[in-house]
Amino acid sequence: MPRPELQPVTSPDDERLTDYVSLTDVELRSKLEPSKGLYIAESSTVLGRALASGHRPxxxxxxxxxxxxxxxMLAAxxxxxxxxxxxxxxxxxxEAITGFHVHRGALAAMHRPPALPVETVLAGARRVAVLEDIVDHTNVGAAMRACAAFGLDAVLxxxxCADPLYRRSVRVSMGTVFQVPWTRIDPWPSGLDLLRSLGFVTASLALTDDSISLDVLAANPPDKLALILGAEGDGLKPSTIAGSDLVVRIPMAGGVDSLNVASxxxxxxxxTRVPDTMG
Structure with missing residues (x-):
């Protein structure tokens, strides 16, 4: 097991704490180099899930x-x-170091794992989410949590799009960003062709005149489905919608025409979950 080396700290100005005090998320990501950057895991729950997924502090x-x-946790x-x-x-x-009461346990500066190719992440996948240009870290974290909860195989x-390993995204996801394989798909939206070549039916969630109800899609879902969601306000790019195989709307009542993207x-x-993949 990794061996913890306990080192007492008595001052928030201790130079050993640079990762926690002085660096923004962007600076952490590129502190060493983009492929070997860092991210911050907040809370013992998040740290435990990160360690269990193979990430190293x-x-x-x-x-x-x-x-x-x-x-x-380290002994396991x-x-x-x-x-x-x-x-x-x-x-x-x-509290002086972090600016808030650390009531959920540990913080950890974690080594950022290298990004995997899209083809590797999608190997064997049947349900995939694509998050297009969602720049709010809270929404990204909440969407990742939904992906884990409802059995998605991968996220692109x-x-x-905001980084799922930014500390707020990780915190909002409760560490579920470590449970679902994810990577960036670039370029986009030409990446739709790659998804199609891998056998996925691409479905954009949007309000258009030719959209079909989610009920229709759920009644006869394809074997391999990629659901594409965009940022609130701007929504999906017109080119993304035009390039998708399907455009899907969620039927709603009460005069409501849209939901928070995570909802x-x-x-x-x-x-559209795959039967028998959830408890």
Whole structure:
């Protein structure tokens, strides 16, 4: 197992804490180089899911009472001889470092895994989500959580979409960003042709005159389906809608014509789920 090396911290100005104090998400991503950047995992739940998915910590920052939990999490990992610095600080010092009360356990600076090719991520997949240009990190995190909850096999994000490993996305997803394989699809929307070549029927969620009801799609779904969702406000690009095999709308009552993108994702994913893939 990775070996924790406990190191006491008494000051928020400690130079060992640069990853937690001085760097934005963008700077963390490119601190070493884009393929070897970092991201921050907040809470013991998120850290546990990250570790279980094979992600490895560069360091951990926590209060003394969370040390036993961390040691249990590390003990469950495959054996290796990597030393993980564990910075241990009292609650007032942690709050001065992070700017908020760290009541959910640990924070960790995690090594960002390399991005995988689209073909690798989609190998064997039957249900896929494409998140197009969703720039709100909260919505990305909530959509990723819906993907995990409703059994999607993979997620593709377009070049302008917010990063699922930004700390707010990770936090909102409750760490489920580590459960569903994902990668960027670039270029886009020409990537629709790649999806089609891999056997996927592409379905854009949008309001158009020729859209079909989600009920119709759910009654006879294709074996391999890619559901495409866009940002609130602007919605999907006209070229994405035009290039899709289907345009699908969610039937609604009460004069409502649209949902938050994460809510729409949850509805569409549940309606088109593969039978027997959920408990």
């Amino acid at each position: 560069r360091s951990v920052l926590l209060a003394p009472r969370w040390v036993p939990d961390l040691e249990r 990992l495959p054996s290796d001889d990597v030393v993980v610095p564990v910075y241990v600080a009292d609650e007032p010092v942690l 994000i377009t070049p302008r 729409a994702a949850a509805v569409a994913f549940w309606a």
